[in-house]
Structures are given as structure tokens and as C-alpha cells.
Amino acid sequence: LEEMQSAKFECQLAPVGDPNMKVEWFWNGKPLSFKTRFTPIYDFGYVAMNFGWVYPEDSGEYICRATNAYGSDETRAIIKCSGKTGIVYESQLPKGMMSIEKIREMESGWQRAPELLETETEKFKPCFVTKPEGVSTTEGGSARFCCRVTGYPKPRVMWLINGHTVINGSRHKLIYDGMWHLDIPKCQDRDGGKIEVIARNQCGEAYATTTLTVTRRKDDYRSVLRHNVKPFCDEEQVNKKFEEQEQQNTSRQEMYSEQRKEMMSKQVSSLHQSKHEQVTTSSSMSSEAQEWQQIAKREKSSRVEYAEASHFSMQNMQAPNFTMSLEPVTVSEGESAIFKVEFTGQPNPVVKWYRYSFPVKDSKDFKILTMDTSSTLTIEKTCADDSGVFTCLLENIVGAAKSSSNLNVVEAGQEYIMEASMRTMRTMKEMNINEGDNIRFDIGFSGGDKTNLEFTHDNRKIEETSGITITVENDVASLLIEKANPSHSGLYECIMRTDGGEARCQVHCQVTPASSAS
Numbered sequence: 394l395e396e397m398q399s400a401k402f403e404c405q406l407a408p409v410g411d412p413n414m415k416v417e418w419f420w421n422g423k424p425l426s427f428k429t430r431f432t433p434i435y436d437f438g439y440v441a442m443n444f445g446w447v448y449p450e451d452s453g454e455y456i457c458r459a460t461n462a463y464g465s466d467e468t469r470a471i472i473k474c475s476g477k478t479g480i481v482y483e484s485q486l487p488k489g490m491m492s493i494e495k496i497r498e499m500e501s502g503w504q505r506a507p508e509l510l511e512t513e514t515e516k517f518k519p520c521f522v523t524k525p526e527g528v529s530t531t532e533g534g535s536a537r538f539c540c541r542v543t544g545y546p547k548p549r550v551m552w553l554i555n556g557h558t559v560i561n562g563s564r565h566k567l568i569y570d571g572m573w574h575l576d577i578p579k580c581q582d583r584d585g586g587k588i589e590v591i592a593r594n595q596c597g598e599a600y601a602t603t604t605l606t607v608t609r610r611k612d613d614y615r616s617v618l619r620h621n622v623k624p625f626c627d628e629e630q631v632n633k634k635f636e637e638q639e640q641q642n643t644s645r646q647e648m649y650s651e652q653r654k655e656m657m658s659k660q661v662s663s664l665h666q667s668k669h670e671q672v673t674t675s676s677s678m679s680s681e682a683q684e685w686q687q688i689a690k691r692e693k694s695s696r697v698e699y700a701e702a703s704h705f706s707m708q709n710m711q712a713p714n715f716t717m718s719l720e721p722v723t724v725s726e727g728e729s730a731i732f733k734v735e736f737t738g739q740p741n742p743v744v745k746w747y748r749y750s751f752p753v754k755d756s757k758d759f760k761i762l763t764m765d766t767s768s769t770l771t772i773e774k775t776c777a778d779d780s781g782v783f784t785c786l787l788e789n790i791v792g793a794a795k796s797s798s799n800l801n802v803v804e805a806g807q808e809y810i811m812e813a814s815m816r817t818m819r820t821m822k823e824m825n826i827n828e829g830d831n832i833r834f835d836i837g838f839s840g841g842d843k844t845n846l847e848f849t850h851d852n853r854k855i856e857e858t859s860g861i862t863i864t865v866e867n868d869v870a871s872l873l874i875e876k877a878n879p880s881h882s883g884l885y886e887c888i889m890r891t892d893g894g895e896a897r898c899q900v901h902c903q904v905t906p907a908s909s910a911s
Contacts, residue, residue: 394474400444402470404457409438411461416440419456449476518597519544523572525590529606530580536605538575542592548599553589557823558901563777563804580607583781712792713738716766719785719798721824721833724775726804732770734785734796742787742794744768749781775802782825797827824900828907832874836887836898845890848872851883877904 418425434441458467525538552559566576585607717735746753760771
């Protein structure tokens, strides 16, 4: 057959009317899947297969197999189909036309001048033709910065927000369409500040800067209502009620103290009157003096005992100190996040939790459990806006201590993809910690040999030493650096090598010195 021709197989089957009879068709030993082009027929002993049209790939051996309760039988046939030529190499123009020759002559004259070639290959450093302009927006609004850069070879452009390198993701979009764009779909407080753009090539670099101003919205209460649902009210009314309540508390304390003084004076006067009625006038003066002396001694002894019992000895006091500091936590959106610290101190310190500089109170969404030597902060159901720096503050009359760490919430569908048949499941891209805290990276992967995995710091391989631990367990590679210092700042990279290639996951870490952090 030739391509697009029709075909038909026919045969007669006996016995006729057998209810257990089953007819099957096979192509090259595999069951034939019925299509629009294939139409099977089985009617009263007549078996047929209609082919509406055939292609070269339909060539092969066809088998019709009949089966009943007593056995089976089959018949075979072969189809050979030759295809038509797919590409026409001959000219479709009428004979005598010279169109092709004229086109070739025109194209041969379109040679570029050698002078232009020399000027194009001349190398020069980048230069900003259009610099980014400052943007002012409200929290939750969008911001776009764009610039145009020239240079040969083509320069690489890098954006920075407050000194931190911008990585293309859900929060920041890096686009190039002839001009370089930085888009921030939803601005947050931490995005406000200095915006820098650097263009580099092998001849040099160019630098430009601008600012992003993010103002808080006064009519947006979503950040409050998410964790603490309260009826809507005016801030001025709340402040007035708070002041009235404070005045009532102070007036109650004054009333209580005045009532107590009056009661004590009444008790002393009644005692004085009872003593005066029992004895004579001459002897009562001496007895009253003795009674007042006894009362004064009792009050003095009670005050001394209270002072000794209520005050601590300076020798037994101890400033707060963390025995287990906060560690970075990375979770998927909707999962719970747990921060835990252990500490010592005498007297027992007061524990306060903060997100950035805002206090975190015990509520339905934020559970705080504080014991004598430990405290735990649990976020029941995390969302993308919960990402940030959490701090635990310990205070007593001797001193104070502070520990901070990052919470990174990975949005659904925004996991970092690694190319060499692996995929990270939990990945941070940026990390800011204070000096003295621990650095911990957890990189999930699938596929690959775990012996070919390594961590690097600024392109230098990291080896396990005292204070640095590398573990691989349950398809999660972990790097732990204890008591970080500014020298640990830089670019950390996890590299996995396989037969198909290699995959890299990068995390930029910034360690803030203790002087500036305080």
C-alpha cells in the first residue's frame, strides 16, 4: 500500500452464536489500540478490520485471535506501506523565471563593510545610558526600577537592596528585554532603603544607586487581624480608654492606702482607750509608754525580717546566659515552626520574644511556653509573611542576654530546582544572623551519590573541624557552624555531582558584628 490508502481484513469464524467467543486483534505482538482509523467488526461469524487510511508506521504483522471455552485459534496478515516524499527539493517556480538568481545577486551585495566590523568588536567598559530613578510606594504596593547599560562584551548586571544581592524569585523579579528591570510585586518594610545596580565586564564596571521609600498603610490591619482578631476601633479612643484605666488604678491604690491608714489609726486609738480605762491616770502614762515601746519593737523586727527575706544576696545572683541559642528554621507554607532556647540565671530571668523590633505575645497563633530554664515559641500555621528575624530576650536585675535567628517560609511551588536530576526541598537564599549565634543550612535533595556532596565558602571547600559539623541523613545535607563571627560571612554553596552533571544551591549569609547588632 501507499500512504493514505485504505485497507480491509476479512475472515469467517465458527461456531456461530457461541456466547463465550472472544475476538482480539494484535499488531507486532502487541494489542492493537482501536483508533478513528481502525474499525473492528464481529457480526454472526463475520470478522473484519477496516483501515480508513494507513501510514508507513502502520506497517507490520496483524493477528486476529479467537478464543472460547474449548481453545483458541488465530490468523495472520502483513501490511507494507511506503510513504511519500516529505520534503520537495525541486523548485516550484515556472520554468524560464530567473527569480532565484536575482535573489542570490541581491544577497551577495549585502556584505557589511570591514570598518563596521572593526568598530563592533572593539571592547569598552559598561556605561549607564539610563539610570534607575527613586520610587515611593506604600506597604504591599509594587515598585519597578529599570536601567539601560552599554558595553562590549555584554556586561552582567547585579542588583542589591540594602547591601544584599537580589535573587530572582517570588518576591523579586529580574527581567531583561533590552533594558534591565527589577520588579518588587509586594513591597515590605525591609525593602525600603538603598537600591544599587552594578554592571561588570572584563574591561571594567559601572555603578548607579537610587532609593526605595516604603510607607506603612494606616488603613491596612491585615497583619494585626491575621494573628489577633479584634473589633475595628479608632486608635485615639483606645488611647483615651487606656489613660482612664490607668487613672482608675492609681486612684484605687491611693484609696486603698488611705483606708489602711485610717484603719490602723482607729486600732491604735481603740487600744489606747481600752488601756486608759483599765488603770488610773498616774499609772496609765507609764503603761502607755511601755505599750508603745513594745509595738515599735515588733514593727522594727518584722521590717528587718521582711527585708532579709525579700532581698537576694549579691553572691547568689547570676546574669542570664543561653545554654542553647536559637537556630534557623525553614518550613513550608502551612507547617508549624518551633523556636526553643535554654538558659540559666538567678533570679529567674523574664523572657520576651520579638519579631524584628515588635513584641510577640502569647495568642492563638503564637504559643509561648516558658519554664524555669527554657522557653518555646510555636507558630501553629505559618504563612509567607511570617518570614523574618525572631529574637529571644532574657532580663533580670543583674543583666540581660539576647539570641536571634531567621524563620524562612517556603511558598508552595517555589522550591529551588537543582539541574542534575535532583531537587532541593528546603532551601534558603539569604540569611542574616548576629555574631555569636549558630549558622545552620539544611539542603534537601533527591538522586545522586551522597559521597559526592560538598559544601564551599567563597569557593573554598569546607572541612569538618571543631565547631563545624557536616551531616547527611534522610536525603537532607546539613552544615552547622557554631558561634559565628564576621569572618563567616559570604557565599555558601552546596554542590552535588552525578553522572548526568552537577547541581548547586547557593545561600548568601551575612553575620552582623556584636557592636552594630547591639
